Amino acid sequence: MSELEVAGQVVEMVRRLAGPDAQAEVTVTRTELALTRFANSFIHQNVAESGTAVRLRLHVDGRTVAGTGSLLDPDGLAALVERTLAAARLVPADPAWPGLTPPSPVPPGAVFDEATAYASPDERAARVRAFVDAAGGLETAGFCRTAYRSGAFANSAGHSTVGRTAEAAMDGIARTGGADGVARRCADRLGDLDGAALGDRAAAKARAAADPVELPPGRYEVVLEPAAVADLLQNLAWYGFNGKRHAERQSFAELGTVQFDPAVTLVDDPLHASALPYDMEGTPRHALTLVDAGTTTAVAHDRRSGAEAGAASTGHGMPGAATFGPIPHNLRLLPAAARATGGDSPAPVGGGTPAGTAPGGGAVADADTAALVAEVERGLLVSDFWYTRVLDPKRLVITGLTRNGVWLIEDGVPTRPVRDFRFTESYPRALGPGRLLGLGGQPVRQPDRVDGSWWEAPPLRLASWNFTGGASG
Known part of the structure; x- marks a missing residue:
């Protein structure tokens, strides 16, 4: 049976076993995930998994419960319905049940390759080989992955839809003498990932990061590369533009208020790439502008959080949303060119054009980043953030570490590598009015740990970033 046939069969079973008043929604998702991982400059693991998951959410007798299964034969589907009905008798009443998504037109999905x-x-190994060869003898590690998902949704209100999507991603480091350089990209097509360009980029940054000096903690002007900006977007999405947290006053977001620099426009855009055109509740997905020219305009909602806030679902229904809240997973920070035209600004998926050199001749910034670096009298160029954790959710104060390369900028030139810092910074404050001094024109899509999620941004030049500790403490 097709995914849609399976979903329809489960809805019919619920109607037969629980009666016409039971409300059911069913998602059926087939996934094909493949990963080629390398370390010490050779492939050590090639794995793939294929599976189909059925998720049933049921509202009956005023109670709501969800169940999952993977057996698609009639007995397996019947067992799923029966155990979900049995669980419904044990849970408390759900007076906030928002009802089912009514029949709605669903837009076409993203590009499918x-x-x-x-x-x-x-094909994945060929890109790994190109990455390793381009690193010129440096030790390398990372992965190349591909993902395919097809799915269907149906509910007892008569709504049904289907979709499919594919994605490719590569993430690798090169290392020399304890210094690491990183290059990562996410794309709609595996053919668009240039392993050689990524390997060359990672190796150049690693060579340029050797023998770093230590600088004192303090506030520095910074240029953040797209990998670091991706961490900003992810934390803003999870803890700020989350409709449940906003309703609970645990979010910084204040709708209709200028909270960001006028150069900041943030759009959650699942249909831009690699996402199904509907959410787990069957709600059609579309581009949602969260920040428009500095003004916070929206937060993400599923049907439950939307009903509680007196708003409609924005297509962000997902497992766990009733507990943690609905989260945007495909956030884009639009460059000025895309905002002006209403379209997309082209983004390279290889390594970019090297520009700006540190002692030893290693390229530390592509042309887009180098243009921002050239305007900095004294500051830091930061490649990447990691191990970031929330200290204050209301102001979204985050602490974390730099990694994969930091350089001192003097008179528009990266002059020397710097040892890693710990930082403590409010992400909304850092992007606040007057604090964004420059925005690159070439956004780069960064992969998330979960396929179907990604973060796309150009490099940023910020007036201040609070580094609270150096390598010595």
Whole structure:
């Protein structure tokens, strides 16, 4: 049976076993995930998994419960319905049940590439080989992955839809003498990932990061590369533009208020790439502008959080949303060119054009980043953030570490590598009015740990970033 046929069969079973008043929604998702991982400059693992998952959410007798299964034969589907009905008798009443998504038109999904969906291990290995060769003898590690998902949704209100999507991603480091350089990209097509360009980029940054000096903690002007900006977007999405947290006053977001620099426009845009055109509740997905020219305009909602806030769902229903809240997973920080035209600004998916050199001749910034660096009298160029944790959710104060390369900028030139810092910074404050001094024109899509989620941004020049500790403490 097709995914839609399976979903329809489960809805019919609920109607037969629980009666016409029971409300059911069913998502059926088939996934094909493949990963080629390398370390010490050779492939050590090639794995793939294929599976189909059925998720049933049921509202009966005023109670709501969800169940999952993977057996698609009639007995397996019947067992799913029966155990979900049994669980419904044990849970408390759910007076806030928002009801089912009514029949609604669903837009076409993102670009779908058959070659990526069914890519072979050899095709992924070829990109790993290109990455390793381009690193010129440096020790390398990382992965190349492809993902394919097809799915269907149906509910007892008569709404149904289908979709499919494919994605490719590569993430690798090169290392020399304890210094690491990183390059990572996410794309709709595996053919768009240039392993050689990524390997060359990672190796150049690693060589340029060797023998770093230590600088004292303090506030520095910074240029953040897209990998670091991706961490900003992820934390803003999870803890700020989350409709449940906003309703609980645990979010910094204040709708209709200028909270960001006028250069900041943030859009959650799942149909831009690699996402199904509907959410787990069957709500059609679309681009949602969260920040428009500095003004916070929206937060993400599923049906439950939207009903509680007196708003409609924005297509962000997902497992766990009733507990943690609905989260945007495809956030784009639009460059000025895209905002002006209403379209997309082209983004390279290789390594970019090297520009700006540190002692030893290693390239530390692509042309887009180098243009921002050239305007800095004294500051820091930061490649990446990691191990970031929330200290104050209301102001979204985050602490974390730099990694994969930091350089001192003097008179517009990266002059020397710097040892890693710990930082403590309010992300909304850092992007606040007057604090964004420059925005690159070439956004780069960064992969998330979960396929279907990604963060796309150009490099940023910020007036201040609070580094609270150096390598010595």
